[in-house]
Amino acid sequence: KAGVTQTPRYLIKTRGQQVTLSCSPISGHRSVSWYQQTPGQGLQFLFEYFSETQRNKGNFPGRFSGRQFSNSRSEMNVSTLELGDSALYLCASSRPGGGATDTQYFGPGTRLTVL
Amino acid sequence: EDQVTQSPEALRLQEGESSSLNCSYTVSGLRGLFWYRQDPGKGPEFLFTLYSAGEEKEKERLKATLTKKESFLHITAPKPEDSATYLCAVQAEGQNFVFGPGTRLSVLP
Secondary structure, eight states: OOOOEEEOSEEEEOTTOOEEEEEEOOTTOOEEEEEEEETTTEEEEEEEEETTEEEEEOSOOTTEEEEEOTTSOEEEEEOSOOGGGOEEEEEEEEOOSSGGGGOOEEOOOEEEEEO | OOEEEEEOSEEEEETTOOEEEEEEEEOSSEEEEEEEEEOTTSOOEEEEEEOSTTOEEEETTEEEEEOSSEEEEEEOSOOGGGOEEEEEEEEETTOOEEEOOOEEEEEEO
16 A cells, blocks of 8 residues: 655745645545644644644644645645745645544655745 | 653763663553654654553663553663663543653763
């Protein structure tokens, strides 16, 4: 079974630009969560999508947005990039329904560098 | 507010020297506690899920245990390839995962 895939793996952008990251979940998983990981803040929850609807949202500014498609693939967008947005962006998928199905499986991440 | 702390922040062991990592949490209505291993520049790799106090799970040299306030990840006779950051996360009912800051483990040959 293929794991979670994320594209691109690396991105370099300049301040003020916008960026779109993509995540394909494990087949059969309907929930996709996005996290930002930085050395100082650790893993911070951005948002979760389930069946094309945002179900939970973390404490991030409106510049961070996402969406989920009918095939469960998800994208996140960051507009007006700032230097502090440089981070590893991780996507995780799960098949929520209680018990072991809640386990989140992570992709390899997208390393975003903002210059 | 749900909180997760991990100790120690960093741990250096000699190969074969067993030890434990701690994850303490405060959450209302624990739905699950999760352990992950993360290598530098990679996504976290799932290790264990624990659901209720008293539960234990084992995998190779790792054993995870859970009480009402904390979880331990015991590493028996570690090898250099066990070097990684170990993360724990908790999930409350209807809530997203909350991750701890992690423990950086180095196992020296």
